[in-house]
Amino acid sequence: MIVPFGHVLLVAGIIFAxxxxxxxxxxxxxxxxxxxxxxxxxxxxxxxxxxxxxNNLEGQTFVLFILAVAATEVSVGLAIIVYAFRRTDSxxxxxxxxxx
Amino acid sequence: MTFYGFFFYLxxxxxxxATAIAITRRNLVHAxxxxxxxxxxxxxxxxxxxxxxxxxxxxxxxxxxxxxLFLFVVMMIKxxxxxxxxxxxxxxxxxxxxxLIYLAAALMAIVETPGTEVSLxxxxxxxxxxxxxxxxxxWFSIEVISILxxxxxxxxxxxxxxxxAAQGSSPHDADASLAGGSAGxxxxxxxxxxxxxxxxx
Numbered sequence: 001m002i003v004p005f006g007h008v009l010l011v012a013g014i015i016f017a018x019x020x021x022x023x024x025x026x027x028x029x030x031x032x033x034x035x036x037x038x039x040x041x042x043x044x045x046x047x048x049x050x051x052x053x054x055n056n057l058e059g060q061t062f063v064l065f066i067l068a069v070a071a072t073e074v075s076v077g078l079a080i081i082v083y084a085f086r087r088t089d090s091x092x093x094x095x096x097x098x099x100x
Numbered sequence: 101m102t103f104y105g106f107f108f109y110l111x112x113x114x115x116x117x118a119t120a121i122a123i124t125r126r127n128l129v130h131a132x133x134x135x136x137x138x139x140x141x142x143x144x145x146x147x148x149x150x151x152x153x154x155x156x157x158x159x160x161x162x163x164x165x166x167x168x169l170f171l172f173v174v175m176m177i178k179x180x181x182x183x184x185x186x187x188x189x190x191x192x193x194x195x196x197x198x199x200l201i202y203l204a205a206a207l208m209a210i211v212e213t214p215g216t217e218v219s220l221x222x223x224x225x226x227x228x229x230x231x232x233x234x235x236x237x238x239w240f241s242i243e244v245i246s247i248l249x250x251x252x253x254x255x256x257x258x259x260x261x262x263x264x265a266a267q268g269s270s271p272h273d274a275d276a277s278l279a280g281g282s283a284g285x286x287x288x289x290x291x292x293x294x295x296x297x298x299x300x301x
Contacts, residue, residue: 002102002148002149002220002222003104003105003108003109003220004216004219004220005216005218005219005220006211006213006217007108007109008108008149008220009210009216010207011112011115013203013206013207013210014116015116017199018119018120018123019123021123021199022123025187025192028128030170030174031123031131034123034131034132034135034170037135037162037166038119038122038123038135041139041162044142044146044154044158045146048145048146048151048154049149049220051149051150051225052149052150052220052221053220055223057230057233060151060153060154060225060230061230061233061234061237061238063154064154064157064234065241067154067157067158067161068245068249069248070161070162070166071161071165071166071249072248072251072252074166074169074170075169075252076255076256078169078170078173079259079260080259081173082173082176082177082259082260083260085177086262091177
């Protein structure tokens with residue numbers, strides 16, 4: 001016996017809310033990508049706990065795919081951020097508004 | 101409360117606290133280091149929930165590869181930390197109210213849903229069991245993921261490549277060397293992470 005399943009969901013929800021806050025409020029491209037990482041991490045916690053709750057390895061398999069997608073997303077996202085920084089000399093997302 | 105229950109609440113508090121500190125830092129290096137602390141805690145939670153392989157992967161890929169990639173980019177580029185400004189109060193107050201309403205609704209849903217009061221048992225999926233399950237049921241998804249990782253590598257290289265460097269424009273030579281460095285720093289941990297995933301998968 002560890003803890004009730006609802007408490008794990010609550011922890012994952014709080015971390016997810018922190019990630020949303022980071023991605024929405026911060027006006028810095030790197031912090032926005034960090035917020036997305038935090039959200040993916042929170043979802044991973046919920047999936048692993050659900051795998052334990054229903055005694056089914058499907059949840060852990062999904063976390064494996066989340067890891068791969070997070071690695072993909074962060075590599076392409078950081079490349080785009082470096083590209084945007086070269087264009088505008090700034091991390092402010094509102095400065096990167098020219099399509100050319 | 102059992103020892104494992106106490107352990108869960110302790111680690112959860114550390115994870116939430118480290119994440120909350122990380123998202124409010126102005127210095128990006130501090131934010132990334134606090135987030136590494138948070139990911140170590142998450143790996144411990146995975147281990148507690150019976151996923152030792154995922155705990156190892158969490159540390160190797162998240163704390164090891166992704167966060168180091170962030171550190172590379174943060175340290176490669178000169179940061180002006182003072183230029184970030186918050187939104188005015190009239191803009192974020194409605195958003196905060198709506199967000200709190202959603203948070204309360206999610207809390208009630210968690211409390212009210214039957215089945216969430218069930219206590220988790222101590223079970224462990226050994227890496228052998230996990231690998232057998234993945235390759236019996238999801239071998240095609242693994243192939244799709246490997247193609248996705250290859251595409252990410254190609255895309256990151258393409259974005260990091262500067263067109264001016266190929267044409268040899270003289271005033272941007274210093275920037276061109278920076279571009280080469282950025283492409284290298286992005287692709288190399290990327291390859292390492294994909295190799296790790298492929299090996300583990």
